Amino acid sequence: MTNPASALTIVPPKAPLRGRLVLPGSKSITNRMLLIAALARGTSRLTGALKSDDTKHMAAALRMLGVDVREPDATSFVVTASGTLQPSAEPLFLGNAGTAMRFLTAAAATIQGTTILDGDAHMRKRPIAPLVEALRRMGVAIDAPSGCPPVRVDGAGIPGGRVIVDAGLSSQYVSALLIAAACANGPVEVVLAGGDIGARGYIDLTLAAMRSFGGQVTPMGQTGWTVAATGYRAADAMVEPDASAATYLWAAEVLTGGKIDIGLAPDRFSQPDAKAQALIAAFPNMPDVIDGSQMQDAVPTLAVLAAFNNRPVRFTGVANLRVKECDRIRALSTELNRIRSGLAEEEGDDLLVHGDPELAGQTLPTAIETYADHRIAMAFSLAGLKINGIRILDPGCVAKTYPGYWDALGALGVRLVPEAGA
Numbered sequence: 001m002t003n004p005a006s007a008l009t010i011v012p013p014k015a016p017l018r019g020r021l022v023l024p025g026s027k028s029i030t031n032r033m034l035l036i037a038a039l040a041r042g043t044s045r046l047t048g049a050l051k052s053d054d055t056k057h058m059a060a061a062l063r064m065l066g067v068d069v070r071e072p073d074a075t076s077f078v079v080t081a082s083g084t085l086q087p088s089a090e091p092l093f094l095g096n097a098g099t100a101m102r103f104l105t106a107a108a109a110t111i112q113g114t115t116i117l118d119g120d121a122h123m124r125k126r127p128i129a130p131l132v133e134a135l136r137r138m139g140v141a142i143d144a145p146s147g148c149p150p151v152r153v154d155g156a157g158i159p160g161g162r163v164i165v166d167a168g169l170s171s172q173y174v175s176a177l178l179i180a181a182a183c184a185n186g187p188v189e190v191v192l193a194g195g196d197i198g199a200r201g202y203i204d205l206t207l208a209a210m211r212s213f214g215g216q217v218t219p220m221g222q223t224g225w226t227v228a229a230t231g232y233r234a235a236d237a238m239v240e241p242d243a244s245a246a247t248y249l250w251a252a253e254v255l256t257g258g259k260i261d262i263g264l265a266p267d268r269f270s271q272p273d274a275k276a277q278a279l280i281a282a283f284p285n286m287p288d289v290i291d292g293s294q295m296q297d298a299v300p301t302l303a304v305l306a307a308f309n310n311r312p313v314r315f316t317g318v319a320n321l322r323v324k325e326c327d328r329i330r331a332l333s334t335e336l337n338r339i340r341s342g343l344a345e346e347e348g349d350d351l352l353v354h355g356d357p358e359l360a361g362q363t364l365p366t367a368i369e370t371y372a373d374h375r376i377a378m379a380f381s382l383a384g385l386k387i388n389g390i391r392i393l394d395p396g397c398v399a400k401t402y403p404g405y406w407d408a409l410g411a412l413g414v415r416l417v418p419e420a421g422a
């Protein structure tokens with residue numbers, strides 16, 4: 001689906017979905033490794049990598065910072081770097097890629113000179129103040145007047161020392177500091193302000209990526225890490241498939257009673273969203289309460305699946321879904337209720353989905369707003385596997401992390417009826 005339509009109607013398949021698919025590489029791992037390879041001296045090769053809007057923004061920014069980033073094929077990057085990023089005369093444009101924005105903001109402090117980091121209208125509403133304040137307390141000259149991008153960094157290197165960061169809104173602030181800390185002038189201690197963190201699994205991904213490139217990072221209990229000022233060394237690395245992308249296919253499997261081979265068992269993923277598979281496998285008897293804090297990007301998948309569950313499901317620990325690509329709690333409740341009024345409600349920051357197995361097989365013509373959010377589009381496509389009349393607006397937004405998503409559904413035999421582009 002190279003030229004995205006303005007809307008896609010999903011025709012519920014008559015048979016269970018069966019087949020074999022190659023998943024895209026992990027966005028989180030690709031963007032970590034691209035940056036770390038760019039901070040290393042020498043040539044690194046990443047295979048199995050994701051090529052999507054988010055990783056294109058990271059790669060393009062690194063090129064602007066003087067790094068040679070080549071793309072020999074559809075799933076590889078070859079990164080050749082000097083060990084030091086160079087200033088860019090032009091602002092870095094990072095679209096709505098949270099990882100690129102947060103990770104590069106901290107890395108920009110290692111550059112001798114000014115870096116402006118900006119994004120699209122959605123990114124300009126995503127908070128970055130806790131990361132900016134942490135860097136400022138470390139002695140970095142940095143400013144983000146609105147508390148969101150654009151960010152200006154007048155880099156002169158990161159002094160070593162201890163930094164306390166509030167990761168309540170995003171674990172990416174911590175990952176950003178950890179990655180950059182290896183290139184500081186001395187050892188850095190990164191300490192969590194609140195004591196704990198949602199999505200701790202993303203910190204583990206960061207530590208693993210740093211170590212693959214020679215980074216030395218030592219945990220200090222559950223709430224801090226010491227990073228040695230070693231810099232990074234070039235390495236070759238394989239990126240595992242994207243676990244958040246896998247959740248749509250696991251859900252499509254249980255919704256249609258099919259079997260989709262994605263080439264990797266759920267327990268072989270190192271990404272946090274793979275934990276969602278156990279909950280998906282419990283369908284149509286998903287638990288009454290799901291703590292989404294450790295599998296945040298899987299919550300849209302789980303919430304749409306919950307609409308067909310035997311019992312209501314309450315999603316807790318999901319407050320920071322309000323500051324993702326869109327306010328995902330609001331988007332999920334609004335769009336589920338658009339399918340059928342009363343299907344979902346917000347209670348504070350909890351999302352309550354009133355499951356109704358009778359939804360399957362009904363005809364409920366609904367145009368789903370996707371808010372430029374890939375996960376809202378992909379999650380609601382699942383409703384279209386069971387309900388007649390689900391139309392996904394702006395389906396091209398899946399390109400943020402899974403440009404081949406509609407082709408993948410098509411390859412499994414799902415009929416998609418496009419409307420002409422706007």
Ligand SMILES: O=C(O)C1=C[C@@H](OP(=O)(O)O)[C@@H](O)[C@H](O)C1
Nearest residue numbers: 028099169170171172202296297
């Ligand atoms: O570190 C990462 O790769 C990510 C961390 C999570 O974000 P937050 O830390 O902002 O919750 C997740 O939602 C995002 O898609 C990827």
Ligand SMILES: C=C(OP(=O)(O)O)C(=O)O
Nearest residue numbers: 096097098099297324325
């Ligand atoms: C929240 C997400 O992305 P990011 O924060 O990396 O923009 C996501 O991919 O669901």
